[in-house]
Amino acid sequence: MKKLVVLSGAGISAESGIKTFRDSGGLWEEHRVEDVATPAAWRRDPELVLKFYNERRKQAMDVEPNRAHRILAELEDYFDVTIITQNIDHLHERAGSRKVVHLHGELFKSRSSCNPKLVYDIEGWELKTGDFCAEGSQLRPHIVWFGEQVPMMTVATQITEEADIFVVIGTSLAVYPAAGLVYYVDKDVPIYLIDPVQPDINLSKNMTFIKEKATVGAVKLFDKLVKEV
Incomplete structure (x- = not known):
């Protein structure tokens, strides 16, 4: 199975009603x-x-996991999926994702x-x-409070370096050090960015931008990736 690594941010949980x-x-x-x-x-x-x-x-x-959370869990039927999340809730786990790395701690x-x-x-x-x-x-x-180190960054970096496909969902890539993970993706690895607002970033010719909120963009991502398996 190809390794699919997902970096998720507040936007995916916001659609479940989690304030940020x-x-x-x-x-x-x-x-x-x-x-x-x-x-x-x-x-x-x-x-x-x-x-x-x-x-x-x-x-x-x-609140409940939304369609985007559930689709990421469903992708485990086709890929070796690891979620690296900036979110502190457990909505990914509740949706069924089995490998979740919490960068900013757990609520x-x-x-x-x-x-x-x-x-x-x-x-x-x-x-x-x-x-x-x-x-x-x-x-x-x-x-992980503001001003504290992010102890899981080393683990997240290693996982990112091994990705065959990298997905960014629900984050504008403005929060560091998490946003810096995209720079550890191999240059030949396809990157998919799902967000209503396109970030000012262009890492490689393999980058695809899906200008949608998380729930809509996740459906489009699923259809595209599964067709290519």
């Missing part, structure tokens, strides 16, 4: 990013940070404040003050 920091009327307007998604915010007001991500979990539990996991190797699943939506790791420190959201 950059949406008009989205989280930027409800909270400043500096107040809820940085290490400094955690040190300054952990209660606010916990509340913020508790609300995100509740919202994520109320339904927590980790130790003192030992990043101690990671736990969150049952339900709430992470509270007084929820401790095995070493006795407060659990924090398992999220």
Whole structure:
């Protein structure tokens, strides 16, 4: 099977109703990013940070994977698919995708404040003050905050370098370091970009731009790729 690697961003989850920091009327307007998604915010007001991500979990539990998520899962019948996602929700997994790399962390996991190797699943939506790791420190959201390193980038880069087909869906390639993954795709590998707004990028003659939202573009992608198998 050919290796199909997908880089997904906020646009695919937005069609399921997940708000993003950059949406008009989205989280930027409800909270400043500096107040809820940085290490400094955690040190300054952990209660606010916990509340913020508790609300995100509740919202994520109320939405469903959309057609784009499901199509990417269906492509596993034809390709060896790995999803590299900038999203922290579990909509790819819920749609049936079996290999998902989360660059920016996972909403339904927590980790130790003192030992990043101690990671736990969150049952339900709430992470509270007084929820401790095995070493006795407060659990924090398992999220890569602004200003923190992205530990899964090395893994994602290796996967990208091995791709036979590379797909970008739901991201304008404006958020780094994730956007830089396209530069690790072999020059002979076809790249498909699905987004309503065409990014200012032209990497190779093998690049195909599908100017559609994720759910519509995924259908077109599926039809094209499956015909070529």
